[in-house]
Amino acid sequence: MTTATLPPAAAHATSTPRAHTHAHAPAPRWHEVPEFTVRPARRDDGPALAALSRPFARAGALRERPLSLYLSRTSDFLVAQAPDGTLEGCLGLREHSAADGVLYNFCVAAHRQGTGMGARLLQAALARARTRSLATLFTATTGSGRLFLGHGFRPASPSLAPADWAQSLDPARGARVLARAL
DSSP, X not given: OOOOOOOTTGGGOSSSOGGGOXXXXXXXXXXXXXXXXXXXXXXXXXXXXXHHHHHHHHTTSSOOXXXXXXXHTGGGEEEEEOTTSOEEEEEEEEEXXXXXXXXXXXXXXXXXXXXTHHHHHHHHHHHHHHHTTOSEEEEEESSOOHHHHHTTOEEOOGXXXXXXXXXXXXXXXXXXXXXXXX
């Protein structure tokens, strides 16, 4: 099911004359939450990355990763930070060869889902991959992959992905591999 939001001018279109209309259309959801900043993660973000990712790992949406990984690979991550400094989203980009990269550990806090945060993180990761002259990005998802597919990713054979990453995928999770040329 797709939800549509009426443009502001159409929100008042009713059978009642405009002068008698006092109800206002609800604001789109992305206006209900404070703005956020997307930035590269810093080493001291490691514990917050682990805490943000933990509920997704427990639910089976992400693989469980130790704090040591977040501490040693913070330079892989882009984060979405709320005005109060809280990390509310993250996405890792790991280079696996001169031409290939992998997006991993993509998560957005539940109260931020549907606000555009995931799309902004993904766009920032695509821009980062381009500046690093990567030719292809891969990812694996256990979900619908709708956001990735909407940004040009397509189903791909794991045999096309970086071998060490593809071999690390757990077949029991049933993840689909997606790829996008840059």
